[in-house]
Amino acid sequence: MxxxxxxxxxxxxxxxxxxxxxxxxxxxxxxxxxxxxTPLDISGYPKAKFELEDRYIDEPRSLKVVVIGAGLTGITTGALLPRKVPGIRLTIFEKNSDVVRND
Structure with missing residues (x-):
């Protein structure tokens, strides 16, 4: 050619x-x-109602974690999860009042 x-x-x-x-x-x-x-004309698109966070994927952030039930699995999760995942806010919910005593 x-x-x-x-x-x-x-x-x-x-x-x-x-x-x-x-x-x-x-x-x-x-x-x-x-x-x-040639550059694209994006002026016809509506503006997004949200904004993406500017952070790295492996950057630690605080997490809210809820465990339902204070049985064997719930208590084990409550004991081990904070060691493995730093910066979590852990709450354990239990329907029976005799499991936890608030004196």
Whole structure:
């Protein structure tokens, strides 16, 4: 395939560009690429009602954790989870009043 090159554009003189079904003529690469480089007009889209947080995914943050039930699993979770996950605010709910005594 013969090609002439200059500082700004490259012209294809023979052969066909992939996907080009027009007449066999010289075509400038800038004619093909330039429409792809124009910025998108996003002014027609509505503004988002939320804003994304600017933070790293592994940056620690405080979490609220609720455990329902003060049985064996609930108490074990209450004892082990704060050791594994720093910065949590843990609350254990239990329906039976005889499990916890608030004197």
């Amino acid at each position: 013969g090609a002439n090159s200059s500082d700004e554009t490259t012209t294809v003189e023979s052969g066909r560009l992939p996907g080009y079904n027009g007449p066999n003529k010289s075509i400038s690469i800038s004619e093909v690429v330039q429409p792809l480089l």
